Amino acid sequence: MRAAVWNTRAALLYSLGGWTMLGAMIHYSRTSGGDIAGGGQPENGSDPQTQQGPHQEVFVTDTALGLRVTTIVTYREVQPPITRLLRRVKSFFDPNDVPPSEN
Template structure:
């Protein structure tokens, strides 16, 4: 019986460590993301929202086919250049470990 209680205590300590590590990692990521997102929304960002040049370009693919009964089915697929927040966070974390020393692109 003493061996099973010891194994239960070790398992409980490992689970507690795993959950606490995951919770603090998630909390730190959320705080880091919200801090950087709020810092990026300054007064000039609201001006860019109304600027049509500042909006991301949409790319559309249109597929048209005719069914056996004579109906025409048109499918429009719209692609946006918007990354999910988790992708932005992962790229930011990656940039800390692998900095990009190349010159910025000229537009």
């Protein structure tokens, strides 16, 4: 009998947490502009860093056979809503949050 009660309470707690996370994701995606791809207006329009477009890095490598390999890496600031939500939640616990490229 005790196991059944414990199992019911654990299932209730687990489902409550899942629905809370789902509701937070929906709320956050709707209040941040509603665009699924994250291509809405930047939060701070006067910040010049948010107005920069994607930047590219070009890597050129010469092989032993005389071939040249060019690799172009394009970095964009577009993030899916779940990534923005998780970074915001993480910032509550780690106030000295830096972008992941600097870690």
